[in-house]
Amino acid sequence: MTATHARPRVSATASAVRDVILLLLLPVPLLAGAFAGGGTRRWFGGRGESLRAEAQAAKDAAAAAFYELDSAQRELRISIETITAVDDSPPTRRAVEGFTALGQRIDEVSGRYITAVDAHDLDRDDLDASVAARARTELNRARDELVTVKTELDRFGEGLGPLLDKAETRLARLLPATERARAALLAASNALDTARGSGLRADDLAARLARLGPELTRLNQGAGRHGVGETLHRADHVLREAEAVRADAEKLPALAADTDKRLVSLRTRAQALTTRAQGVEPVLSELRRRYSAACWQDLQQVPEQAAADIRLAEQRLTEAAAARDEQRWPDVTALLGTVRALLNTTDEAISAARERLERLDAVARDRRPELDRTRFALRDAQRLAMAGRDRPDPRHARPLDDAVDRLERAVASLEGRHPDYWHFLTEAEAVRRTAARVVEQIREERAGG
Structure with a gap:
């Protein structure tokens, strides 16, 4: 009984040991299949694993392209913001529009890339070979689109160079x-x-x-x-x-100090002109006594006008001094300018009376110097008009001929009991101005020609 029951137990144990040994001796693929139970489709090695690796490589490449595109877009957005912060010109507005359009393109291709990534789980144990192949194709296509848009973005950024340089x-x-x-x-x-x-x-x-x-x-x-x-x-x-x-x-x-000096200087000048103005009346008396009315009648108002101008200048000087005390510098400058103009006019009028007498005395003694000077100016102009020509240009000859006649009439006006020496002097001056004008015209024409 005992022996009969002991034999099966030994046989069962030995059988179990043999089974384990046989399993250990089986090849690895068969061993794995034995434990898998036969209901799954896991596959290892061969073409299937290669497709999984290629799909993963395509996913990594697309991710890298996506990162590069995102970084380039961020950098370019900073450039656009720099430009728009400084400039609002039409080129800048066009650049903003272009960047916005590129942004829409980037959103589109980025969306397709994200969709491709989400559509395929390459880490699944039961990944089918056909699914891996499709994932590889879609991810490669997404990468190519990302690279193309990145190229467009780089080209657009290069075009922003002048605007960006100006903004920076x-x-x-x-x-x-x-x-x-x-x-x-x-x-x-x-x-x-x-x-x-x-x-x-x-x-x-x-x-x-x-x-x-x-x-x-x-x-x-x-x-x-x-x-x-x-x-x-x-x-x-x-x-x-x-x-x-x-x-x-x-x-x-310095302005204050200079203003003080000008006030003193102009007041001194006004006083000096007051003294000089008192000498105009004796000069006019001499002119009236010795020469015809035509020689002095335009000077009759000089003493009265000089006195009025000096009084007005002194009044403005008083106002300027008050403005100086109040430190109203623009008013001071304007008032002192008025005083200077009044005193200059008075000085010229007083000097004109004395100069008139001196010039009339000189021509009354001898008219020849004035006449010779005028005729010399005419001859000089005539020689220039004839230089290199058989006959003068009428535009030059006519005013010179008229000037000669005018001088002759002025000389004739000196004949008689009351010669008009002032008329002679003014006519001689007018003739010399005509001659000088013709000379200048001739020289300008020849220089231009």
Whole structure:
């Protein structure tokens, strides 16, 4: 009984050991199939594994192309933002439109790439060979599209070169321009303080500087709020105005000193002209006594007009002195200019009376020097008109012939009991001007020819 029951147990154990040994001796593929149970389609090695690897390589290449395209688009967006921050010209607007269109293309191909990636799980154990092949094809197509759009994006970026260079140049100017404007304002403020320290109010300069306050506020708010172009323009404006205020403030002490000197000088000149004007009446008396009325009647109003102009000049000098005390410098400058003009006119009128008498005396003694000088000018013009010609151009000959006749009539007017020497002198001057005009015309024509 015992022996009978023991034999089967030994046989079963031996059989189990043999089965294990046989399984261990089987080839690996068969062993795997034995444990798989026969219901799955896993496959290893051969063409199937190669297709999986190719599909994975296509996926990696497409991912790399997608990353490169995304990076290029980000960089180009920064360039576009740089350009638009500085410039709003038609070329810039066209560049923005072009970038927007490229962005739509990028979205389309990126969408197809993402769809291809999501459609295929290349890590699945039961990946079919046909599915791997289809994934490889679709991912390669997505990569090619990504590369093509990247090429278009690169070409578009190259075309932005001039606009980007211009924008970067202006951006590079932004900070230095802003700092120069602030420095100019500080220098103007310091110069104004120095001028005030010397006792000058400089109210107009202070008002000009105060008007730059709001501009400085906007300048400090920066280009982020007001734009690069407007900020650069504002910085240049503040710089110019502040430098002008500084220069005027620095010149103010010298202006005050020069104004004081001019006031003294013009007042002294007015006094001197008052004295000289008193000598006009004796000159007129001499002219009336010795020469005909035609020689002096245009000078009759000189003493009265000179006195009136001097009084007006002295009045303006008083007003200028008051403006100087109040430091109204533009008013001072205008008033002193009026005084100078009045005194110049008076000086010329007073001198004209004395010169008239001297010239009349000279021609009355001997008319020949004046006559010879005039005839010489006529002959010189006539010789030039005939140079290189058989006969003169009528445009030159006619005015010269008329001038000769005019001189002869002027000489004839000296005959008689009351010769008009002043008429003779003015006619001689007119003849010389005619001769000079013809000479100038001839020389210009020959130079042009």
